[in-house]
Amino acid sequence: MADDPYEILGVPRQATEDQIRKAYLKLVKELHPDVNPSKTAEERFKKVTAAHDIIGDAERRRQYDTGEIDASGEPRRPAWRQGAGAGAGAGARGRGGSGPIFEDFGDMFSDIFSGSGGRAAPRGGFSMRGRDVRYTLDVDFLEAVQGAKKRVTLPDNGVLDLTVPEGVADGQVLRLRGRGEPGVAGGEAGDALVEIHVRTHRDFTREGDDILVELPITIDEAVLGAKVEVPTVGGRVQLTIPKGTSSGQVLRLKGKGVVNATTGATGDELVTVRIVLPETIDDGLSYFLSEWRQKHRYDPRK
The missing domain is CATH 1.10.287.110 (DnaJ domain)
Structure with a gap:
């Protein structure tokens, strides 16, 4: 249990x-x-x-x-207990807790069901809630961040249409009221519990309500500064690279993260800069840097 x-x-x-x-x-x-x-x-x-x-x-x-x-969340089965009085006969009805509460199982069910032809039919308001059923649903990263309409195909080829809420997290369970197994004798239906599995994304990683992105930049953009396009979960935006930006530096885009499904607050996008050198280092760049190093030598490892 x-x-x-x-x-x-x-x-x-x-x-x-x-x-x-x-x-x-x-x-x-x-x-x-x-x-x-x-x-x-x-x-x-x-x-x-x-x-x-x-x-x-x-x-x-x-x-x-x-x-x-x-x-x-599962319905409990009726637990018909018997009294503990010593010496009570099997045919005695319990009174004051000294004998069996029910004379026999036939008596017990006759109080709950009535019918004919060997089939018991519910009466007197007896009912039981249906069982909950569980499913899993794979969604794309952006569908989880932005929300989406999805359809789950059931084992019996039926379908469940559901709304994936904005900001849903991997492993979160969505409850669809009344979409489980039908109840017994007019009892309410159970629920469908859908566990969300979020696929990974090529550019984005989620950390809490923040989105993490790695941004490659050129050596001149790092030294001189620049305005470059960066992807966000809502589309591409302009990001200012400050002059003298180092590789590994993290720049923050406020409010470009995930809307928290519980609090409604929005996270940020954290952009980690990575300086990428050109594939070919030509003579001009080599000469310039060798001259520059003679006058501006420094050791970033100290």
Whole structure:
């Protein structure tokens, strides 16, 4: 059985919705795979997400608290217990807790079902919630950053249409209410849980809500400064390379990162400069640098 969601989020059972939300956000910021890439943190992040799926939703929290579903969100099977009184006969009805609560299983089910022809039909409001179903969905890097409409093909050739929210992270689980298995006897349908897998990108790497990019520049652009185009997740923009920029220096483009799906804040793009020499060093460049070195020798390794 899954761990208790209250214990996973570190909140008491009487916690308010606001307390649960704050505890969840605190743990997400601490354990998110983009911030904490360890395997232990990844497993805890999944447990935190699953716990919030249960008690972060008012109706599912009620179902969990009343024992209708377990800590993994699955419906509980009725547990028909018997009394512990010694010497009680098998045919005696329990009264005051001294004998079996039900005379026999036939009696037990006759209180819940009625029907004919050997088939039991639900009556008296008995129902059961359908099971949740789980899927995985691969999305492109930019689809995860910008959001997208996607379609999941199910094993039975059915389809699920869903919206990938802007800023969704790798490993995040999307819940589609009522798209799981149908309920029993009029019970509500389960949910579809879709885990997002984000493909890598040729130019971009994500770190939290920031986008990392490596930018090659020429030796003259590094020495003299320049304005160059740089790719961002929203398109190409002009970036000013300051005069005297060194290889490895990081330049920041404010607000060109990822919109956080939880807080709504936008990260930055961090551009790491890499100086690339020309393929052929001609005599003019060689002569100039040899003359320059005689008068301006320095050692960057000191």
